[in-house]
Amino acid sequence: MGASSAAPGAAPTVIAAGLVEIDLERREARAEGRPVALATKEFDLLAHLGANRGRALTRQQLLDGAWGVAWEGDQRTVDVHVRQLRRKLGPGLPLATVWGVGYRLD
Structure with a gap:
């Protein structure tokens, strides 16, 4: 499944994964x-x-993208939030752990 609900050339408003x-x-x-x-x-x-589907992102890249570059805290907060996403969204979420790097949404 891919992105949908966007005009040609525009960023998608609905991302399917x-x-x-x-x-x-x-x-x-x-x-x-x-x-x-x-x-x-x-x-x-x-x-x-979702905006970076298929790309392996480091914990720092995920923190910068979701929390902002000024956020200071433990990178392991990403792991906690990923665990929650997996629990809430279930096995239908193609979220891979990329060992030594971070995470990737396929």
Whole structure:
């Protein structure tokens, strides 16, 4: 599945990954067609992963994209949020751990 709901040449507003849809404009996520409530940073992280589908991103890149470059804290917060995303969105989310690097949304 790929991105959809965008004019030609425009950034997609809905990103489909596996059985998960990420609606960027409405800030909503759906898993297997059912809405899933995500915390603000969980959604921000998922949206950043979706915008970079197929790319392995380091924890620092994910922090910069979802929390902002000025955020100071432990990079392991990314792991906690990824765990929550996997729990909430289930096995239909094609989110891979890239050992020694970070994470990749396929």
